[in-house]
Amino acid sequence: MSNEAEFLDHIEKNRGIIYKVINLYANDLEDKKDLYQEVVFQAWKSHANFRADSKFSTWLYRVSLNVSMTHLSKSKKMTTVKENTNPADHEERFELSERAEILYCAIRNLNELDRGIIMLHLDGYNNTEISEISGISKVNTGVKLHRIKQQLTSILNH
Amino acid sequence: MNIQEEWANLNQEVIIKSDSELAEFGRTIKRESGNLLDKLQKNVEIKLAWARGIGLVALIIAVFSPAPLNYWLFAIFIVYQLGSFFSIREKNQLRYKADYGGVTRTVITQQLDVIKRILKIEEIWGYVFIPLAGPAGLFLHYLYNGKTLKEIITMPNMAYLLFGLLLLGIPGVYLAKIMNYYAIGKYVARLKENLKQFEE
Numbered sequence: 433m434s435n436e437a438e439f440l441d442h443i444e445k446n447r448g449i450i451y452k453v454i455n456l457y458a459n460d461l462e463d464k465k466d467l468y469q470e471v472v473f474q475a476w477k478s479h480a481n482f483r484a485d486s487k488f489s490t491w492l493y494r495v496s497l498n499v500s501m502t503h504l505s506k507s508k509k510m511t512t513v514k515e516n517t518n519p520a521d522h523e524e525r526f527e528l529s530e531r532a533e534i535l536y537c538a539i540r541n542l543n544e545l546d547r548g549i550i551m552l553h554l555d556g557y558n559n560t561e562i563s564e565i566s567g568i569s570k571v572n573t574g575v576k577l578h579r580i581k582q583q584l585t586s587i588l589n590h
Numbered sequence: 591m592n593i594q595e596e597w598a599n600l601n602q603e604v605i606i607k608s609d610s611e612l613a614e615f616g617r618t619i620k621r622e623s624g625n626l627l628d629k630l631q632k633n634v635e636i637k638l639a640w641a642r643g644i645g646l647v648a649l650i651i652a653v654f655s656p657a658p659l660n661y662w663l664f665a666i667f668i669v670y671q672l673g674s675f676f677s678i679r680e681k682n683q684l685r686y687k688a689d690y691g692g693v694t695r696t697v698i699t700q701q702l703d704v705i706k707r708i709l710k711i712e713e714i715w716g717y718v719f720i721p722l723a724g725p726a727g728l729f730l731h732y733l734y735n736g737k738t739l740k741e742i743i744t745m746p747n748m749a750y751l752l753f754g755l756l757l758l759g760i761p762g763v764y765l766a767k768i769m770n771y772y773a774i775g776k777y778v779a780r781l782k783e784n785l786k787q788f789e790e
Contacts, residue, residue: 448601502627502697584593
């Protein structure tokens with residue numbers, strides 16, 4: 433995949449992955465735009481290292497998560513995302529249905545790494561794959577997932 | 591609530607809504623990263639290039655200056671070259687090309703390591719080059735006010751004045767450290783916090 437148009441086609445087809453990730457890491461529309469562009473830019477820069485034997489979607493997931501976890505928001509809100517997870521506070525963010533909003537906020541209440549782990553898990557990645565993407569041991573991934581699910585259940589049941 | 595089922599529904603909603611907000615960015619790649627790390631690396635490059643240029647200016651002026659000013663200027667040139675040498679050596683060890691397709695933990699660890707090295711370069715740069723900013727400013731001030739280089743360098747007590755200005759660089763170094771802390775501190779704190787989450 434050497435050509436820019438071809439690369440952008442792949443991005444277009446897999447844009448849902450970027451959307452999902454940035455929506456859980458950026459707070460407002462400005463941050464989202466910024467982060468989206470940064471993910472595409474870094475993916476373009478790193479895509480020479482993309483191995484054709486792995487899935488583009490998995491690779492893009494990695495890039496999106498890594499960029500989101502290391503990107504510093506222009507509006508300086510990303511580091512305080514946990515303090516700003518009340519649905520009513522997200523005036524700039526699009527409105528989700530009530531049920532989706534509850535789950536969305538529950539996940540945003542987790543720490544940044546846990547958000548990535550549960551996202552991968554819910555998208556069908558197994559513990560080995562999550563371990564390979566994040567760098568946490570397989571055993572620890574299982575332990576973390578168990579804890580995250582408990583946390584989520586607790587938040588959702590309130 | 592079935593989390594898996596809700597997640598699938600949430601995804602559908604997120605994609606539809608995000609398309610309306612972000613579709614305009616989907617067909618282009620911006621040309622410059624907004625990432626702080628990339629900016630830091632660029633800043634270091636600019637500073638080193640600037641330092642090399644100033645060092646050469648000091649050498650040229652030294653050639654045409656009488657003693658003891660020429661000794662000071664030669665010393666400045668040598669110090670600049672040494673500073674540049676150590677800074678460039680440190681920079682060459684960086685060889686960092688961000689690969690965001692890598693393992694998350696490694697990406698964060700690498701970035702922290704790169705920042706540490708960049709700060710080391712900044713420190714070398716600060717100790718060597720900031721103290722010389724005062725003397726350079728003094729020269730420019732006189733040149734701007736119409737004095738010739740010969741008049742400036744033959745002014746009484748010029749060598750002592752330059753030495754005094756060199757000493758003023760000490761608070762300058764301290765100030766630069768504080769500025770670096772404010773510029774990078776938040777980014778480093780975020781990376782460290784994320785890395786800590788891997789241990790929990």
